[in-house]
Amino acid sequence: MALFAVLYSASTIASASSPVIYSINVNSSNPLLAKVKIDTSTLPDITMLASRTMRNNIQPELICQRAGLPDRSIDFGSSISCDSVVWTLNFQKEAIEGVDASLQNNIYSPADGWHLLTEWNSLPRIKGMNNVQVCINSDNPQCQKLPSISSPPLFMVWGMAGKELNVDGVPVHVMTNQKQLLQQDSTWLPILSNQISYIKSVFNVDKMEPWSLVWLKREVSSGSIGGAAGNQIYIANVATENGRLISKSYQHLLKISAHESIHFLSSISAPVWADESLAEYYAIKSLSKTVYSLPDPIESWQRMAVKFPHGGTNLYEASRFVTEEQNYEYYGLFYTKGPAFWAELDKQLHLKGDSLTYHLSELKTEWEVNLPPQFVDAMIKKIGAKDWARIESKYL
Ligand SMILES: [Zn+2]
Structure with a gap:
């Protein structure tokens, strides 16, 4: 009976509709630091899970605060009871040459006073809590839902025009x-x-x-x-x-x-080589027929292939180097040789009165590195085995 009562109260709290709030305050004397505080006083016990990470596994040090007791540090994955959980966020100063957006770091601009917060290595989660609001207590307070771990990461910007x-x-x-x-x-x-x-x-x-x-x-x-x-x-x-x-x-x-x-x-949830190269190919296409149109990806690749690092490596192999060995020297191929592959395939399809766009739905399936068989079959049927083999050996 006692066990039932405990379980009952825990599930009542977990299913309550009010979200858990991550309340963030920037340090007024040092804006490169901010404090995150979660009020966990209504939760009987919690298990903190590590933040999603990028490039390294560094995690914030979490502190459990309880009335009348000294602060203690929290181990990820073990259950604990706290009135509140707090930790510190670090921001890097905006560099003189500007911020490299692709690095997705937490940034503060001393010149303009804005902050960029990214979820990476910064926002540990409470096990089982899916309704979380991340709130910035600034001049313009704002809250965002912490996305599920299968969604793209949370980015928040405040103080920017x-x-x-x-x-x-x-x-x-x-x-x-x-x-x-x-x-x-x-x-x-x-x-x-x-x-x-x-x-x-x-x-x-x-x-x-x-x-x-x-x-x-x-x-x-x-x-x-x-x-x-x-x-x-x-x-x-x-x-x-x-x-x-x-x-x-x-x-x-x-x-x-x-x-x-x-x-x-x-x-489309494709492996990284296809995800990046398709995005790049259609981004280039989206500018064709505008004053900002870009050179044909096939020609661009032909020009740079000789001196491009690992230019002779094909996309499947490059993909394995990147995902299995974390060797990012091959990553650049996804934005250069990759779009050239799609462009050449699309060109062949257009010669047959078809278009790559009509075949994108055939990529909507689970696949690891090699293009899905149904897509390859459709290509061979349209452009012929000989042209497919030529493109395949040139790029894939
Ligand atoms: Zn991308």
Whole structure:
């Protein structure tokens, strides 16, 4: 009977509709630090699980606070009872050359006063608690749901200039630290709207929820201009020189924005080589017939193949190096040789009055590295075994 009572009370609490709040306060004297506090006083006992991680396994040190007792540290995976759980978040200073969006680090800008928080290595979870709100207590308080671990990560930005836009009928909150972009939205907004509309039709997206996009300036001289997709938010770098837009800025920005939008909108769950190369291929396509159109991926690859690191390695093999050996020297092939593969395949399909777009649904299945047999069969049927074999040996 006693056991039943305990179980009953635990399940009542777990199913209660009120969310668990991760309350975040930036340290007023050192904005590179913030404190996260969870009120766990209504939970009989909790088990903390490690945060999702990227690049390393570093976790915050969690502290259990209880009235009248000294603070004690919490071990992940073991049950404990606390009035509250607290830990410290660290932010890196925005570098002079800007933030590399693809690294997805926690960043604070001393110059502009904004923060970027990413879930990676920062937000441990309470076992069994799926209803979690992460709340920033700033001048403009905001809360976001902590996404499930099968969803893209949580990114939150506060203190950055922004505006509400309508992109192809969808409310989009644009934030940027490159002020010219907000002043000159007629230069890119109509094109971005068309790109999103094109991507929605290619990837068969019928409904879109509001989302945010964050454009962070990044000096071209840094050599890395990237992006990252989060949960209903993505980050893209804007190429700058001494903080100013250059002629290539819009082209880069719109291409990366389309690439990240595809990650966000596509429901194809493909291995990383195909996921990245498809996003890149359709991002390039989304800009064709605009003033920002990019060179044909087949020609681009032909030009760079000879001197490209591991240019002779095909995509399946590169994929294994990356996923099995974490050898990221091969990663660049997914954005260069990968789009050339899709472009060449699509070109052959077009010669037969067909299109890759009509076959994307054949990729909506579970697959590891090699393209799914149903997709390969469909390609052979359309373009013929000889052309398929040629493309396969050239790229795959
Ligand atoms: Zn990507």
